[in-house]
Amino acid sequence: MAPFEVIAEPTRRQMLDLLRVRERPVGELVDVLTISQPTASKHLRVLRDAGMVESRIEAQRRIYRICPGPLREIDAWLAPYRRMWSERLDDLERHLETMQDLPE
Amino acid sequence: MAPFEVIAEPTRRQMLDLLRVRERPVGELVDVLTISQPTASKHLRVLRDAGMVESRIEAQRRIYRICPGPLREIDAWLAPYRRMWSERLDDLERHLETMQDLPE
DNA sequence: GCAGAATATGCCTCAACGAGCATATGCCTG
DNA sequence: CAGGCATATGCTCGTTGAGGCATATTCTGC
Numbered sequence: 001m002a003p004f005e006v007i008a009e010p011t012r013r014q015m016l017d018l019l020r021v022r023e024r025p026v027g028e029l030v031d032v033l034t035i036s037q038p039t040a041s042k043h044l045r046v047l048r049d050a051g052m053v054e055s056r057i058e059a060q061r062r063i064y065r066i067c068p069g070p071l072r073e074i075d076a077w078l079a080p081y082r083r084m085w086s087e088r089l090d091d092l093e094r095h096l097e098t099m100q101d102l103p104e
Numbered sequence: 105m106a107p108f109e110v111i112a113e114p115t116r117r118q119m120l121d122l123l124r125v126r127e128r129p130v131g132e133l134v135d136v137l138t139i140s141q142p143t144a145s146k147h148l149r150v151l152r153d154a155g156m157v158e159s160r161i162e163a164q165r166r167i168y169r170i171c172p173g174p175l176r177e178i179d180a181w182l183a184p185y186r187r188m189w190s191e192r193l194d195d196l197e198r199h200l201e202t203m204q205d206l207p208e
Numbered sequence: 209g210c211a212g213a214a215t216a217t218g219c220c221t222c223a224a225c226g227a228g229c230a231t232a233t234g235c236c237t238g
Numbered sequence: 239c240a241g242g243c244a245t246a247t248g249c250t251c252g253t254t255g256a257g258g259c260a261t262a263t264t265c266t267g268c
Contacts, residue, residue, distance in 0.1 A: 008112040009256085013181065020184060026215060039257060041216050060214045060265045068185045075186060077117065078179055080124060081172045113226085130245060143227060145246050164235050164244045 003070045006050045011035060012043050016066060019053060023065035107174045108181075110154045115139060116147050120170060123157060127169035 007013055014033055018024060030040045044064060047053040051070045055062045111117055118137055122128060134144045148168060151157040155174045159166045 002112075002114075004112045004114075004117070005255095008106075008108045010106075010108075011256090013108070016185075020188070027213095036258070037215070038217080038259080042256080045216080057265090060212095062215065066188075068188045071182065071185050072189065074178070075182055078175065078182065081120075081175050082179060084124070084170075084172045085176065115226090140228070141245070142229080142247080146226080149246080161235095166245065 001046055001050055003050060003052075003073050006046055006052065007071075007074065009043065009046075011039070012047060015040075015043060015047065016052065019064055019066040020068075023056075023063050025058075025061040025063050027061070029064075105150055105154055107154060107156075107177050110150060110156065111175075111178065113147065113150075115143070116151060119144075119147060119151065120156065123168055123170040124172075127160075127167050129162075129165040129167050131165070133168075 007016070011033060015029055018029060018032060026037065026040055026044065029035075029044075030037050033040070044053065044055070048055065052067055053064050054067055055064050057063075111120070115137060119133055122133060122136060130141065130144055130148065133139075133148075134141050137144070148157065148159070152159065156171055157168050158171055159168050161167075
């Protein structure tokens with residue numbers, strides 16, 4: 001599944017947001033997000049297949065941690081648009097300067 | 105439709121990429137992307153409802169142009185992860201410096 | 209080895225989405 | 239105002255994805 005589709009799912013974004021803070025076992029994600037355990041496992045499967053998380057085994061638990069790498073593809077696609085905001089911001093700044101020079 | 109779901113569709117991302125360069129009529133998007141005209145119109149509808157494009161009428165044509173605003177939501181979500189790459193890059197740099205200090 | 213905890217998987221159902229096709233709408237020209 | 243061009247919409251169908259539930263798997267401690 002492509003990175004863009006992976007993060008289209010709100011629950012998966014929340015999972016990444018939680019794992020970004022610190023690594024966590026599945027049960028903790030289930031508790032915090034109040035979702036069923038199978039649902040959590042399936043979303044984690046998708047995230048793992050997409051290379052966005054890794055899991056480590058600790059006793060009966062699987063501790064998941066984030067791998068932000070694949071998100072760079074999204075960031076790369078977004079980059080040109082980010083420049084557009086900056087340009088528009090520059091336009092705004094110039095406009096404000098003009099307003100200062102020529103107060104109506 | 106949420107911005108994340110809108111850009112999950114490859115054709116819609118291509119449309120945005122084309123409109124980012126310059127505004128274009130529907131027919132041009134149809135030709136460049138080699139998709140059917142109804143398909144193009146439907147995707148443009150989704151993009152318009154999401155506030156990512158605007159259309160202007162010129163004779164029988166509708167000229168579409170980009171409105172990058174809603175993409176900022178995606179960029180905002182992505183920002184913390186972008187910081188993670190920077191940190192890792194810093195780690196790599198420190199590691200390389202250490203290698204220089206202690207060549208094995 | 210067994211009971212139980214933690215997680216993964218399989219199967220089913222339902223809803224949503226995208227494409228194709230036909231058709232409607234709007235506008236311009238002769 | 240008729241005919242044609244450009245675009246939008248409606249309908250249908252096939253596919254996909256997410257959740258619920260039951261069950262399989264794996265590990266631990268006794």
